[in-house]
Amino acid sequence: MGTGSNEPKSRYRQYLEVVTGPLEDKKRWRQYKARVKQLPENFARQSKRWSGT
Numbered sequence: 791m792g793t794g795s796n797e798p799k800s801r802y803r804q805y806l807e808v809v810t811g812p813l814e815d816k817k818r819w820r821q822y823k824a825r826v827k828q829l830p831e832n833f834a835r836q837s838k839r840w841s842g843t
Contacts, residue, residue, distance in 0.1 A: 822841075826838065
């Protein structure tokens with residue numbers, strides 16, 4: 791499975807995205823959570839409050 795934007799998705803990935811939603815959204819969400827975790831506590835708490843987590 792490549793990362794090229796013009797490369798067709800595998801059948802498995804198409805099925806998975808139908809069931810769970812776009813994988814790129816989940817990847818961005820995990821990256822966001824990792825960045826928030828690295829923030830000082832008072833900033834992280836405020837960020838969590840705004841994001842609703």
